[in-house]
Amino acid sequence: MTIQHEPRYREFIKASGVGDNDAVASSVESYVSYLRSVSRIVGVPISPALLNSEADVERIATQLLGTRADNTIRNYKSAMRRYVAMVREAGLL
Secondary structure (H helix, E strand, O other), rough: OOEEOOOHHHHHHHHOOOOOOOOOOOHHHHHHHHHHHHHHHOOOEEOOOOOOOHHHHHHHHHHHEEEEOHHHHHHHHHHHOOOOHHHHHHHHO
């Protein structure tokens, strides 16, 4: 599945300072991977129409319950919240 505005999302994450102190894995790639997983599980592309508020994050997280471990769902929620922040900051609605 895809992430609408993925290049902008990557830049937003970098500009937010995520991954600045990472010695091994790329946090940017992790966030993108988490969103792709969410997209695959729910069966639709990630887009501002799908994901533009905290209510959307919680609704999707509820759909994920029982499909992945709690820690993984927490990671998914973090990536979704960053996407929401990007959508809002860039005025993509």
